[in-house]
């Protein structure tokens with residue numbers, strides 16, 4: 001029995017499907033050599049997990065986010081939480097992934113959950129799609145392949161409004177991502193108007209807020 005995470009039974013049923021698939025994937029991958037796992041990574045959910053999902057949802061609702069950007073749809077696990085937030089705060093989610101078949105699966109799951117109307121899926125390279133965009137993003141989840149973190153961050157940064165929030169996943173685990181996450185931390189530290197903090201939840205989350213020194217929010 002999975003702990004209830006959603007008040008809406010349809011969304012809870014979809015969450016439970018994800019949890020069951022995740023357990024199967026854990027069993028399958030526990031003995032897989034690292035190289036084989038890397039070759040097969042597109043098969044797996046690789047989700048942020050329920051704790052981070054709940055955190056993201058609360059953050060987006062608290063921020064009264066109008067536009068939520070997700071970089072890395074995968075099969076839709078984190079999208080489910082973000083879409084539930086969008087439903088509750090009158091916002092919308094733009095979710096980007098380069099793999100169309102993953103987004104097709106995510107779309108079907110969101111439809112089952114009754115949350116598809118809150119999500120616009122965009123398929124393509126995250127850096128290029130963000131750079132082409134003239135939108136501002138109130139809450140951003142950065143969760144694509146880690147070698148793209150700095151490029152994505154640089155594309156997102158000018159599109160974060162004052163008070164806008166960036167959540168970057170996998171800042172602690174897996175260990176193999178640490179060179180990339182260290183580079184992201186350095187890129188964040190180089191901006192004078194960002195406040196940032198590493199949170200020990202899930203695989204390690206960096207919470208970064210655009211908050212200028214002369215902001216009247218301080």
Ligand SMILES: C[S@@+](CC[C@H](N)C(=O)[O-])C[C@H]1O[C@@H](n2cnc3c(N)ncnc32)[C@H](O)[C@@H]1O
Nearest residue numbers: 046047048072074077078097098125126143144
């Ligand atoms: C860790 S998974 C995302 C997991 C998802 N956020 C969740 O919690 O369920 C990373 C995703 O980034 C996508 N990705 C990798 N490179 C990309 C790129 N250049 N542009 C867009 N998406 C990309 C992969 O296809 C993969 O689905």
